[in-house]
Amino acid sequence: MRRSLALLGLPLMMIVAGCAPVGTEPDESGAASGGSGGPQDRPGAFTQRAAAVAQAWQPDDAWTTGFVPLQEPTVLVGEPDFTPQTKTAFQAGWYRATVDLPDRKPAEGTVRFPHGSTRVPLVSAAQAYRELRQGDPGACPGPTDPAIPPAPAPGGGPDGAVGSRPQGDCVALTVTRVELGTAPVHTTRGAAQVPAWLFTVPEIGAVVARVAVAAEAVATPPAPVPPSGPPEPGLVGAQDIEAIEGATLRYRLGVGSCDTEITPLVWERDHVIVVGGTVVPPTGGCDEMLNLHPAEVTLKAPLGARPVLDVLSGSPLRVAAG
Structure with missing residues (x-):
C-alpha cells in the first residue's frame, strides 16, 4: 500500500x-x-x-548548459514573518492584487550562474501573477468580495499597519507592488540569480518572487x-x-x-x-x-x-x- x-x-x-x-x-x-x-x-x-x-x-547536455531549476518557481526573498494563517495562504497560493499588473512581455533577461550566463525570454507580470495565484481561501471571502476592504496606503490604518485581511482562519495575501528583478534559485549549474517578478506582500514582511523565465526556456531533469x-x-x-x-x-x-x-x-x-x-x-x-x-x-x-x-x-x- x-x-x-x-x-x-x-x-x-x-x-x-x-x-x-x-x-x-x-x-x-x-x-x-x-x-x-x-x-x-x-x-x-x-x-x-x-x-x-x-x-x-x-544527465543530458541541458543539465550543464541550460536552465534547469531544482526548486519551485515561487521563491521568498527576505525572512518572512509568517503567522499560521499567512503561512497557509502562501503555501496555497491565495493572493489579491491592489496594483496594476502589466501584460506586456519585457525584453530578454539573463540567468547568471556561478560560471557563465544564459539569455532567456521572459513572461509578463500579469502572467507571473496568474501562475502565482492559485485561488481564494475556501471558507473565507475571496479577493473580489466586498467584505475584504482594499489594503490601505503605506502608513495608514491603526499603528501604521499596511495591508488588511478578512476575519477568521483563512486569509488572502495582498500584493501592493510589483517590479522586475532577480531571485536566487538552485539549479543544476549551482545557485543562480534568475530574472523574477518581485511581489511585495506586507502581511509577511517579505517579497514573494515568481521566476519570470518563459516555459520554453526551462529544461527538465x-x-x-x-x-x-x-x-x-x-x-x-x-x-x-x-x-x-x-x-x-x-x-x-x-x-x-x-x-x-x-x-x-x-x-x-x-x-x-x-x-x-x-x-x-x-x-x-x-x-x-x-x-x-x-x-x-x-x-x-x-x-x-x-x-x-x-x-x-x-x-x-x-x-x-x-
Whole structure:
C-alpha cells in the first residue's frame, strides 16, 4: 500500500561526511566492515545502492548548459514573518492584487550562474501573477468580495499597519507592488540569480518572487534510472532538500510512523552526491503513514553544482518550497 504523508516533528540527526555511521568504514567493494549482511550492515547496503545510483546517472547536455531549476518557481526573498494563517495562504497560493499588473512581455533577461550566463525570454507580470495565484481561501471571502476592504496606503490604518485581511482562519495575501528583478534559485549549474517578478506582500514582511523565465526556456531533469531490484529492508529514501549552507546539507527522509534508529547517510563523489538513510522497521503492525523526518549531513566540500540524488529512486532532489 502507498503511504499517506504526514510531518514528523523529530529532532535533527547528524552524521559525519561519508556513507556509514561512525565506526563502520566501507571497503572498496562498497560493503561496510563490521557487518555480515544482517541489520548491522544496512550502511553497507546503502553504499552499494548509492554507487549503483551514481553509476546510472547520465544527465543530458541541458543539465550543464541550460536552465534547469531544482526548486519551485515561487521563491521568498527576505525572512518572512509568517503567522499560521499567512503561512497557509502562501503555501496555497491565495493572493489579491491592489496594483496594476502589466501584460506586456519585457525584453530578454539573463540567468547568471556561478560560471557563465544564459539569455532567456521572459513572461509578463500579469502572467507571473496568474501562475502565482492559485485561488481564494475556501471558507473565507475571496479577493473580489466586498467584505475584504482594499489594503490601505503605506502608513495608514491603526499603528501604521499596511495591508488588511478578512476575519477568521483563512486569509488572502495582498500584493501592493510589483517590479522586475532577480531571485536566487538552485539549479543544476549551482545557485543562480534568475530574472523574477518581485511581489511585495506586507502581511509577511517579505517579497514573494515568481521566476519570470518563459516555459520554453526551462529544461527538465532527465528521467531517473533506479537500480534494478528492490532496496534492502531498512533503507529509506530522501524526499527533498530543505536547505544548503556551504557544506551542510539538510534534507527530509520518508520514514514510517513506527520506524526507529533513523540514521541519515550520504555517499559523496566529486561529481555527484547520493543521500538517504536507514531505519529499524517495526516487528509488529503499524499504520501506512509516510512521515517526513528532518536530516542533516556534512559534506567533504560545498555542494556547488553537484546533483543530489535519492538512494531509492535515483531522482535528483529539489529544494522544498518555503
